[in-house]
Amino acid sequence: MSKPVSTVSAAEISRLAGVTRATVSNWRRRHADFPKSIGGSEARPQFDLHEVQKWLAEHGNEASASAVSELRSLVRARSTPDTVARLLQALRRGESGWTAPGFEAGLGDEVTQLLDRAVAEAGARTAIDILGERALEETAATGVYITPAWLADLMAALATASGPEAEAEVESVRAVLDPACGSGSLLLAAARTGATQLAGQDALPVQVQRARLLIEAETALEPDMRTGDSLTADAFPDLRADAVVCNPPYGQRDWGASELAFDPRWDYGLPPRGEPELAWVQHALAHLRPGGTAAVLLPPAVATRPSGRKIRANLVRTGALRAVIGLAPGSAQPWHVGLQIWLLRRPRPAAPVADSMLFVDTTGVPATGDGENSAVTDTVLRAWRAFDGPDPDTPIESGVAAGIRLVDVLTEEVDLTPAGYVRSALxxxxxxxxxxxxxxxxxxxxxxxxxxxxxxxxxSAGSGVSWRYVTIADLANHGQLELIRSILPGAESAVSAGRAPADEPDLGLAPDLNPGAPQRRMLTAPDIAAGVPASGTATVSVAATSVEVRAGDVLIPAVRSDRTGGRSARVADTEDAGAIRGPHIHTLRVDPDRLDPWFLAGFLTGAENISATRTSTVRFDPSRLRIPVLGLAEQQRYGELFRQxxxxxxxxxxxxxxxxxxxxxxxxxxxxxxxxxxxxxxxx
Known part of the structure; x- marks a missing residue:
């Protein structure tokens, strides 16, 4: 029996070769020896990956040896979702690389070899997610979201920041639980703050294995990961953790309200059937040691629904709810909703109840853009540390945060929406x-x-000339410029200026959580659009492997600059030179004797190029953009106007x-x- 082959689509061929989809279509029409499709459909044909690579090499277009593409093709062509799910369970990370003890040879060996390469190429998150997404393809579950890395770091920092009452008992937070762990973002963030005992549970076995593999790949820890619904089948009934972090499922209709009516976890009231989020809140509190802190991400309706008023009142009255932090829409999925972080602390027996709680409204804090939210992170941590410090009366930033007396919160509605309290305390x-x-x-x-x-x-008035155009890919092939593509954030930098979007890997420990790390300036995508100096920072150790900006570089954000699909471009000046390039930025490094950088930047953001790259996704391929063919003197005249x-x-x-x-x-x-x-x- 012949061995199944790895397949690629036309879109994947274009990425391998660094050309457009139209170019691939032309190759298929014009070259009789181009590999024939071996599957798929007429509209979405599939090709033999190795035959495509061989053809590209023979025609002078060496395909990039992308382990990520090969891994994705391999698991799609030679496995089913169930097979990959079993493979995830078998995978182990050893000193010599990935192994799959007990899994069938052949496929297992090929996957582990590619996995090692893919992790080195794009990071553990990207590599493991390829397997996880394939394993979940036939799963009916919805709401399988990755918590954005910046938000996971913020929640972990909040939950593991020991207040003054805890300092005498524990030196640091060690044991952390995530009862709805998903693919492990929050537990990994907790590990970055110093937690050493990680426990997680999820209803989906695939998610449990993804989380285990990610944590094992990124840390030296061995997490205790278990499968099951935490509300109806708690796998850690006796665990009392130092901290709990949780982004639970929202709006569950059948979460076990009837069978859990007499559950001992409901210290603050029986959650109504329509209030599953309040069940998760009390589950988190039940798993904390006295004085431990939980950070739970919740939809804003939990703060106002009439059915949850009594439980909210009890959480406030007893001092268990210490803070509610309002986030702007777009901070995490679902993107259209402004979520909230509830900070809870398990009361100590016989300890006096605090007389106030903190409200933070970050909706007016300008995001750094492109999923980068260091301003929000800094604002929230600053407010929480001031409120939870030795002097809770320390002034808190007016218009953003406010400490409110509990008696003023315990109104008839017990509305916990932060904005109203922050405005009233201006x-x-x-x-x-x-x-x-x-x-x-x-x-x-x-x-x-x-x-x-x-x-x-x-x-002056133009003559209506018709230009001949050339693509960026052609200019790069002829040595007139160097195209340095945007690199995945996890591979390029750990930045204080932001975090990656939800579909990308974690960026690593932010400098604000590692204040001793040496720093270098970082130029971010929002800096480019706004025309301001570098506002971000990168650790020196990471910056050593990153792209350093040079004067004359043409910098283009890798995502749309506005809702209409418009793009911005900027030519780096002497003030930008020496900064580290942030994530989501393409760089065109030109030969100034052949190309004027402002001429290039201006035409790249023209209407024709914007139209050509406006798609259903926010990212684009800069190699497809076109500029007219003009002499250097003419370029410089255009360039000066574009600079103005x-x-x-x-x-x-x-x-x-x-x-x-x-x-x-x-x-x-x-x-x-x-x-x-x-x-x-x-x-x-």
Whole structure:
């Protein structure tokens, strides 16, 4: 019996060869020796991977030896979801690499060899997710989401930050539980904070194995991972952890309300059938040692639903609920909902109940963009550490966080939405100062915009010429520029300026959680769009393997710059030089004797290129973009105008943002009572 082959689609061939899909279609039409399809459908044909690689090599287009692509093709062509699920259970990480003891030879050997290469190439998360996603293809379960790495790091930092009452008893948080562990993001984040005993449970066996493999690959720990529904079949009934982190399933209809009516975990009230999230909250509390902390990610409806009012009141009244942190929509799936982090602490017997709790509203904190939320992380940790420190009366950032007395929270509704409490606690003097500073910033931005508009000159009516175009791939092949593609965040950097989107690997320990690590400046994708200096940082050890920005580099964010599909590009100047390139950024390094960088940046963001790269996904292939063929002197004339336009757009964006900030501050101050109109009679 012949050995099954690994297959690739036309789209995967284009990625292997670094060309467009249209080029692959042309190859199929024009070259009689191009490999014939061996499966799939007429619209989505499949090809023999090894035959494609051989053909590309023979025609001078060596395919990149992508272990990730080969691994994906192998498990799709030669296994079923059930086979991969059994393989996940058999896989072990040893000193010499991956093995699969007891699994059938052949497929197991090939997968483990490719897995070693794929982990080295793209990181453990990407490699293991290829197997996990294949194993889940026939699973009916929904809501299998990966907690974004930045958010997992934030939740782990909150849960493992020992307050003053815990310092006398434990030196650090060691044991951490995630009762709905999914693929292990939260437990891995806890390990990065120093936790050494990790326990996790999930209803899906595939997710349990994914989490185990990821943690074993990224750490030296051996987690205790178990399968089962934590609410109806608790695998750790006697565990009392130092911390619990959890992103539970939302809106479960059949979570066991009837059979669990007399469960001892419900210290704060029997969760109604429509309040499964409050069952998870109490499950987390039940697994904490006295003084231990839990961070649970919840939908905002849990804070307001009438059916959960009594349980919310009991959580507040006893001091078990210490903080509610509101996040902006887009922080995690489901993306359209502004989720909340509830921080809970198991009360100590006979200890006095705290008289206040913390509310944080981060919806007004500007995200660093592109899934990068270091500003939110810093704001939340700063507020929590101030509130949970030795002096809980330490001033907390007005307009973002507020410590509220429990008696003021225990209203008829017990509404725990952070925004209302934060607005009610606005300090009038602080708001007035903020408005004054915002108006000064607006005035400066308006001056810059006027100056940029006055400087716009140097064009005349065109003759309507028709240009010949060349692609970035062609320019790279002829040595006129070097295309340095965006690298997966996990392979490129651990940044304080942000975290990767949910479908990408973790970025590693952020510097704010590792304050002793030496730092280097990092230029982020939002910095490019906003025209500002490098705002991020990278650890020196990671920066050593990253791309260093050079003056004259053309930098393009790897994702859309706005909702319309528009893109931004920027030419690095001497101030940018020496910074480390952040994640999600493509770099075009030009030969200045043959290409003008601003000419290149301008045409790459033109309407034709935007239209050509607007797809259903946010990412794009820069090699497909086109520019006209012009002499260097003509390029420089165009480049100067494009540079002026970049300055104008940057100034306009800053002026708009400054105006929006003034309007938002004044509106908030007036509606919250922190500001009042002047009295015309006395001139106030």
């Amino acid at each position: 300090d009038s003097g602080t708001v007035s100062d903020q408005v004054g500073e915002a108006i000064r910033s607006l005035s400066g931005a308006a001056t810059d915009l006027t100056s940029a508009a006055d400087d716009m000159r140097g064009w 336009l970049f300055t104008l757009r940057t100034a306009a964006r800053r002026a708009t943002e400054a105006a929006e900030q003034v309007a938002e501050l004044v509106t908030t101050g007036l509606t919250a009572g922190a500001l009042a109109p002047e009295d015309a009679e006395d001139g106030r």
